[in-house]
Amino acid sequence: MALSSRMPDLVEFEVLLAIAETGSLGAAAKKVGLTQQAVSARLASVEARIGVQLAVRTPRGSQLTPAGVVVTEWARQLLDVAHHVDAGLASLRSDARSHIKISASQTVAEQLLPRWLMSLRAAAARHGTPVPELTLTATNSSHAVADVTDGAADVGFIESPSAPAGLRSKVVASDELVVVVAPDHEWARRPRPVSAAKLAQTPLISRETGSGTRDSLIAALRQSGCDPTHLVPPVLELSSAAAVRAAVLSSQAPAVMSRLTIADDLAFGRLREVSTPELDLRRQLRAIWVGGRTPPAGAVRDLLGHIHGMQRLQRNTTGA
Numbered sequence: 001m002a003l004s005s006r007m008p009d010l011v012e013f014e015v016l017l018a019i020a021e022t023g024s025l026g027a028a029a030k031k032v033g034l035t036q037q038a039v040s041a042r043l044a045s046v047e048a049r050i051g052v053q054l055a056v057r058t059p060r061g062s063q064l065t066p067a068g069v070v071v072t073e074w075a076r077q078l079l080d081v082a083h084h085v086d087a088g089l090a091s092l093r094s095d096a097r098s099h100i101k102i103s104a105s106q107t108v109a110e111q112l113l114p115r116w117l118m119s120l121r122a123a124a125a126r127h128g129t130p131v132p133e134l135t136l137t138a139t140n141s142s143h144a145v146a147d148v149t150d151g152a153a154d155v156g157f158i159e160s161p162s163a164p165a166g167l168r169s170k171v172v173a174s175d176e177l178v179v180v181v182a183p184d185h186e187w188a189r190r191p192r193p194v195s196a197a198k199l200a201q202t203p204l205i206s207r208e209t210g211s212g213t214r215d216s217l218i219a220a221l222r223q224s225g226c227d228p229t230h231l232v233p234p235v236l237e238l239s240s241a242a243a244v245r246a247a248v249l250s251s252q253a254p255a256v257m258s259r260l261t262i263a264d265d266l267a268f269g270r271l272r273e274v275s276t277p278e279l280d281l282r283r284q285l286r287a288i289w290v291g292g293r294t295p296p297a298g299a300v301r302d303l304l305g306h307i308h309g310m311q312r313l314q315r316n317t318t319g320a
C-alpha cells in the first residue's frame with residue numbers, strides 16, 4: 001500500500017525531533033546540520049502538508065503543541081527503525097566487501113591472480129580500508145563457469161575463446177598460446193614452420209576437455225580451416241599446466257601452452273617455441289559474473305577495478 005502524499009520524509013521527522021529535544025529552532029538547526037531558516041521552512045512545510053500545527057514560538061524558544069508531542073513520539077519510533085535498517089544495510093555492504101570467492105582457470109590462478117591479489121591488499125593497507133578475505137579455487141574454465149553460474153563463486157576468471165552465454169564478462173588481460181617442444185625434439189631444429197594441418201594430425205600432450213587452453217586451440221584450428229573433428233587423439237591428457245610442462249620436457253611429444261606459464265622456460269631454453277603462422281593463438285582472459293552489466297558491488301567490483309587500474313598502468317608504462 002502506497003503512503004499518503006501527506007507523509008513527511010525522514011529528514012523532516014529528524015527536524016521535528018531536534019526541535020523537541022533542544023527547545024529552539026536555532027539549536028535544532030545545529031543538531032541536524034541545517035540553517036535556522038531551513039529548519040523553520042521544514043517545520044512550516046510539514047505543518048502545511050499534514051494540516052496540523054506542531055510547534056509554537058514562545059519567548060523561551062519553540063514549544064511543541066499537544067499534536068506535536070504525539071507526532072514527535074511517532075517520529076522517534078520511525079527514526080529508530082530507520083536507523084536500525086540503515087545499520088543493517090551498512091553491515092550488508094561491509095560483508096559484501098569483506099569476502100570474495102573466486103574460481104579461476106589455472107593460467108589466471110597461477111600466473112596473474114597472485115600478483116593482482118597482493119597488489120589489492122597493499123592498496124587496501126595504504127588507504128586504511130579493510131582487506132577482503134579471499135578464497136581462490138584453481139580449476140579449468142568450464143568448471144569456473146559452472147561455479148559462477150551455480151553461485152559457488154562470486155567471480156570467475158576464464159581463458160575460453162568466447163564469453164559464456166548467460167553470464168556477464170569483462171576482458172582483464174591477454175595471452176598467447178605457443179606450440180612448444182623439448183630442446184631435443186625434431187621440431188626444435190625444424191627450419192620451416194609447422195602448418196595448422198600438421199599440428200592437427202600430431203598427437204599432442206594436451207589439457208583435459210573443458211580447459212580454456214584446449215578450447216582455444218580447437219577454435220584457432222577451426223578458424224584456420226581445419227576440421228576439429230579430424231584431430232588425432234592426444235598422446236597424453238593432463239589436468240594441469242605443470243603436468244603438461246613436465247611431460248613435454250621428458251618426452252618427444254609437443255604441447256600447446258600459455259606463454260604466461262612457460263615464459264621462463266622459453267627464455268632459458270628449457271623449452272623451444274615452434275612457429276605456427278597459420279594459427280592465430282592470441283586470446284583474451286575474462287572475468288565473469290552473474291547479474292548486471294557492471295560487476296557486483298563490494299569486493300568483486302573493487303577487485304576488478306583494481307585489476308583494470310593495474311593493466312592501464314602497465315600499458316602506459318610499456319607504451320603498449
